[in-house]
Amino acid sequence: MTTITLPAPAKINLFLHINGRRADGYHLIQTLFQFLDYGDELTFELTPGKPGVRLAQSMPGVADADNLIIKAAHALVGDALAQLPGVTISICKKLPMGGGLGGGSSNAATTLLALNYLWQLGHDEDALAELGLNLGADVPVFVRGHAAIGEGVGEQLTPANPPQDWFVVLKPECNIQTTKIFSAKGLTRNTPKMTMAPAFEGDASGYKNDCEATVRKLYPDVAESLNWLSQFGPARLTGTGACIFGRFPTESAARIIWKSRPSGIKGFVARGVNHSPLHQKLAEL
Numbered sequence: 001m002t003t004i005t006l007p008a009p010a011k012i013n014l015f016l017h018i019n020g021r022r023a024d025g026y027h028l029i030q031t032l033f034q035f036l037d038y039g040d041e042l043t044f045e046l047t048p049g050k051p052g053v054r055l056a057q058s059m060p061g062v063a064d065a066d067n068l069i070i071k072a073a074h075a076l077v078g079d080a081l082a083q084l085p086g087v088t089i090s091i092c093k094k095l096p097m098g099g100g101l102g103g104g105s106s107n108a109a110t111t112l113l114a115l116n117y118l119w120q121l122g123h124d125e126d127a128l129a130e131l132g133l134n135l136g137a138d139v140p141v142f143v144r145g146h147a148a149i150g151e152g153v154g155e156q157l158t159p160a161n162p163p164q165d166w167f168v169v170l171k172p173e174c175n176i177q178t179t180k181i182f183s184a185k186g187l188t189r190n191t192p193k194m195t196m197a198p199a200f201e202g203d204a205s206g207y208k209n210d211c212e213a214t215v216r217k218l219y220p221d222v223a224e225s226l227n228w229l230s231q232f233g234p235a236r237l238t239g240t241g242a243c244i245f246g247r248f249p250t251e252s253a254a255r256i257i258w259k260s261r262p263s264g265i266k267g268f269v270a271r272g273v274n275h276s277p278l279h280q281k282l283a284e285l
């Protein structure tokens with residue numbers, strides 16, 4: 001097989017608690033990750049006569065060398081890249097950057113798994129998750145491919161099975177850099193650490209995102225969208241924003257709310273899934 005197309009799904013943080021901060025500035029969190037059946041798509045084409053890894057098209061605003069796809073390829077094989085068959089990678093980008101949906105991290109994880117497969121490197125999941133963590137705190141959950149409670153900086157994962165509900169995801173007109181929120185003065189970092197009880201996964205009433213108050217203050221567009229979506233049930237921020245979501249038991253309930261959104265606001269309807277669409281596709285190869 002010389003060409004494969006694989007999904008790079010979105011994640012949402014059903015809740016996100018900040019429990020403290022490490023000496024290196026990284027935040028200690030407890031979060032519940034779930035995937036969405038919506039995301040980017042990456043196509044990997046082997047080019048045996050042309051060594052190296054390249055993007056078919058650069059991403060606006062991201063230098064190729066900084067692209068997490070290229071970084072993932074280098075992290076995987078380092079200097080051995082020149083000895084391996086070349087690969088051209090095309091991206092169908094749907095996930096907004098700075099959206100809190102983990103687009104860059106998901107692209108990186110898909111690249112790690114795809115190239116491990118195409119180049120027959122034989123790295124196991126633990127090795128790929130460790131490589132992924134050096135690329136970003138969100139990469140390991142995408143490598144492992146199961147909904148999970150994340151602890152530490154998000155890399156200590158315990159598989160979870162939250163209800164696979166439907167979501168209205170809205171993208172207010174702003175991009176939020178994760179560092180801006182994590183370095184904000186007013187951010188609360190003292191939510192007591194929970195002892196995880198499996199029952200908690202099914203009870204969404206206590207779900208909160210500790211970044212919400214800070215994001216509301218800095219980004220009035222996000223606050224406005226949260227206020228609007230909250231009319232129909234609890235609305236939450238994913239990651240450090242800018243996207244927000246409301247959850248609904250059926251697709252039709254979600255679509256009714258989606259259709260009534262304020263004019264001009266972008267977003268989508270998607271289902272929460274506990275098995276990553278990436279892993280489902282890889283299993284079919």
Ligand SMILES: C[C@](O)(CO)[C@H](O)COP(=O)(O)OP(=O)(O)OC[C@H]1O[C@@H](n2ccc(N)nc2=O)[C@H](O)[C@@H]1O
Pocket residue numbers: 013016025026027028029031100102105135136137138139152153154178179182239240
């Ligand atoms: C907010 C979340 O999306 C929740 O899933 C993640 O914790 C962020 O994951 P990510 O985007 O992969 O983050 P990284 O690329 O590793 O880090 C970006 C920056 O965010 C800050 N950062 C990130 C994760 C974390 N637990 N604490 C932090 O303080 C650090 O300043 C870091 O330099």
Ligand SMILES: Nc1ncnc2c1ncn2[C@@H]1O[C@H](COP(=O)(O)OP(=O)(O)OP(=O)(O)O)[C@@H](O)[C@H]1O
Pocket residue numbers: 059061062066067068069095096097098099100101102103104105107108138176178239240241242
């Ligand atoms: N392949 C990529 N796709 C998206 N962003 C990338 C990629 N490679 C590098 N980046 C950089 O990473 C930044 C964060 O993008 P990303 O889409 O992961 O945001 P995010 O969804 O807010 O992430 P997270 O939820 O993990 O905090 C972008 O602003 C961009 O500069």
